[in-house]
Amino acid sequence: MSDSLIVTEKLCKTYSSGGNQQHVLKNLDLTLQNGDFTVIMGASGSGKSTLLYALSGMDQPTLGSIIVNNQNISKLNQDQLALFRRKHCGFIFQHINLLDHMSVLDNILASGLLVSRDKKNVVKRAKELLLKVGLLEKDWGKFPSQLSGGEAQRVGIVRALINRPQIVFADEPTGALNSSSSDAVLDILSSFNEHGQSIVMVTHDLKTALRGNRVLYLRDGVICGDLSLDSYYNNNREQRQHQLQAFLNEMGW
Template identity: 65%
Template sequence: MRKVIIKTNKLSKSFSSGGVQQHVLKNLDMEIGAGDFTIIMGSSGAGKSTLLYALSGMDKPTLGSIAFFEQEISKLSNDKLAVFRRLNCGFVFQQMFLLDNMSILDNILAAGLLISKDRKAITARAKELLTQVGLTEEIWSKFPTQLSGGEAQRAAIVRALINQPKVVFADEPTGALNSAAGKAVLDVLTELNNKGQSIVMVTHDLKSARRGNRILYMRDGVIHGVCELGPYVSGDRERHGKLQAFLMEMGW
């Protein structure tokens, strides 16, 4: 039986713009399962990133609740939310946000040492993860500006993983990459998911969406449809056809 790790109840988010209330999320009831590679899709303005930020504790809902491993997070103070994110969440964005004045290894250690003061253990884990994502030792001492986009994004994934997060949240992680670099990043995320890592990813890209086992399609602040694809298998034409048919039905 699928274990639910994130559950929302009537999740809503509104913003005020020019004195007018804009309702971005509307009474969402949804669940994320352990080990799922959940994809959030939808047109621009559908509420995809707003939902991602709410689920991860980066933003607070206007109404409703979010249970993260049965812990209610929507009412936590900003300070407690920051600690919660540090302990439970990893983040990968379209922009890598690596610090240009620090080496790749030091970027990752800086994130890890926020949680643990055992520098030796954190360093060993960072090197192991860097190797796993295909970043060789000669890259570890380089600065972010000396890396290709794909290399920098893989380093950002390692930074997201250094504290062993329960969930990795990714917002258009391949959006600024060419097709080869994007595929390399998706391969890393897929391998992580195959090992049991729970991932929630926002994307508008069909190739990226195919990697997920569950697709949530958003429209006007609500989840308009759900597509269950099962585990990813490269070259699975039936899977590709099922996803395309679902997206056409959703009006993508």
Template identity: 65%
Template sequence: MTKTIIKTEKLCKTFSSGGIQQHVLKNLDMRLVEGDYTIIMGSSGSGKSTLLYALSGMDKPTLGEIHFADKNLMELSNDQLAIFRRENCGFVFQQIYLLDNMSVLDNVLTSGLLVNKNKRELIKKAKDLLQQVGIDEHAWSKFPSQLSGGEAQRVGIVRATINRPKVLFADEPTGALNSKSSDNVLDVFTNVNRSGQSIVLVTHDLKTALRGNRVIYLKDGAICGDLQLGKYSENESVERHEKLKHFLAEMGW
């Protein structure tokens, strides 16, 4: 039986600029299921990132409700939201926010220690996760500036998942990477999802979107399309690609 991890009701977000109101999210209702790999697509200005920040508690909507893991985020104070995010959310962005003056291993441990104070346990877990994403022992003492973009993003994914968040949020995580590094990072996301991790990922990239099992398309702050692709399989790449292309064409992408 599928379990709802996030549910929104009549979600609205309005920005005011120069006395003019811009309605970025409009009465948006959605339900995200535990274990899903949900892709959010849409043209520039459709509300993709705004929705991601609202769902994760990084930004409060103007109206509506967000129920996340049995909590109504609209009822939490800013301090309570910060604690909730730390314990329930992981974040990966296009810009890789690793701490320049810390080693790879320390970057991961710093995030883990915010939730788990057992350093010995965390060190073992961090090393295991780094090896799983192809960051071997010789790189653990390196600084972020000594890594390639793809390596740094894989470290970022480990940092985001070390506390086993209920949902991993990602905003254009391959946008600044070359093709090979992008494929490596997408493989990591696929493997993380196969382990049971829920993912919500914003992208404008077709190759990235193919990895999700569900694609939600936004237009002018509202959901205008919802495609179920099923779990990703390398053996179904041609059919999957055509199905997604047809869906996006219908959406006017």
């Protein structure tokens, strides 16, 4: 059985504006494996987020195909894509976008109950995940305005994981956090990846990128570099940093 999770063939994304065409992704052939922590890097405007949104079904390609677990999602209509995302994908963004009028627990349940009507099991899983990310019961009734940035992002992680997604897509998940909160969030993501969760993450930050075991570098809509790293451990951090820095220097980062 293949370990391939996502396969793209000749993936293109073009935007038209004022009679001009901007080719953001150009004939990308890419295979992502189950259980990988894949990091996408590149300069601003290189196509990082566009690729993430295409792979996750949030945006449809102009040409080419995206196969996720043998399903060609590039052939799905908008309603089918929404169902696909709900069942198979989790999303973590720089701006967490929690619902202000709902508590921490209710924000998570609102996502979980979209997929499962078994409220008892959804509540049980939500509480288990909240404890795993370090949010205690005293925090569950708080509203988003009462949370720190790091706490809010932990809620965002739980919301992304509540439906047991095959893939978690993260777009600059630590971009709005201070250093200590960023480290805590990355530790959580690394922990879930160690237990088999597939993650695809866009970042411009070297420290954040160190958590991946594969780093793709985009330039002008083309993958021009692909670095494989050993699994992340605190005791190999320095070695990984040297490898990644050398790779990024070669890419002209």
